[in-house]
Amino acid sequence: MKLSLPIYRLKRQARLLSREAKIPLAEALDRIARREGQPSWSMLAHLSARQNVGARLLSEFAPGDFLLLAARPGHGKTLLGLELAAAAARAGRDAVFFSLEETQAGLLKRLADLRVDPPAQRFAIDTSDEISAGHVISRLETSRRGALAVIDYLQLLDQRRSNPDLCVQVRDLGEFARAAGVTIVAISQVDRAFEAHGGSLPGLADIRLPNPVDLGLFSHACFLHDGQMRLQAIGAVS
Structure with missing residues (x-):
């Protein structure tokens, strides 16, 4: 808009x-x-x-940062991921939204509902069934420094048995982000047990991890719940 x-x-x-x-x-x-x-x-x-939320959050990251964006279903993590990608494209950066969860038509409708219209020459949607760390890296290899990618979502990256383990893919994505100067945002599920303990916002301990992952490979984490947002630094830095 x-x-x-x-x-x-x-x-x-x-x-x-x-x-x-x-x-x-x-x-x-x-x-x-x-x-x-x-x-x-x-x-x-x-x-x-x-x-403004997307643009403000985008301004917090430097090329090479690797962000975990986490929330329970229905708390806006996919919308915020789209806003981040759209804000990057409007700022003249290449942006790709990769999704193993949504269809292209569904994502375009979400963009229309948000009244955002990112420039087509900078913004792309990829809903290939082949999405993995290798697919993302291959797609971004020719992107300029400062490009941004959003992956929807982390827990689906190793659903195909032919893909490497999730911990390996996360390591590869983090290394590529730092080497190429690309910002990568991985949308993540939060375990439903979070709602049982009544916290105001989830944390790293609430990330749903059916397969082990070293969350210290991310440089930042952003947690959403009931309209609240918290951004924190984690481990790897660019």
Whole structure:
């Protein structure tokens, strides 16, 4: 979603419109939102805030970082992954969203629902059944330094018996990210036991790992739950 002006200036225009047209401020805000292509001010503000989350989080990472993005189902990890990739593409960086979970049509619908339209020449979706660390690395080898990849999701990378063990794939992805100056984001499931102990946000101990993985291979972890987010440094650094 691209706005004609920063949101604070749109609010100022709405206040002026409210005084000049002698209409309630809420109505003026909605008129401004419709001019920007949104049905209401609340929708415009919501989408703007969502976009800003992706852009702010992206600014925390350097080329070569390897991020674990984790949450329970329904808490926004796939949406945030899409926002990160879209923000990278809008910033002129190559971005690829790899998914073993979603269809291309489903991901495009999510992007449409978010009202984000990343530049096609910088943004790609890959839903191949062959997705693995080797597939991701092969796809990114010709990308420029600063490219970003999102993998949806970590626990599916070794579902094919022909793929290396998950611990090997995570190691290979981390090494490639650092060597190539590419930022890689691995979306991860959180074990359902997290909800039983009533924590406000999950942590590394809550990551669902049917197969052993050294989580210290990641440089950062981002945890989501009920609209909250926490970013923490872990181990490997670029």
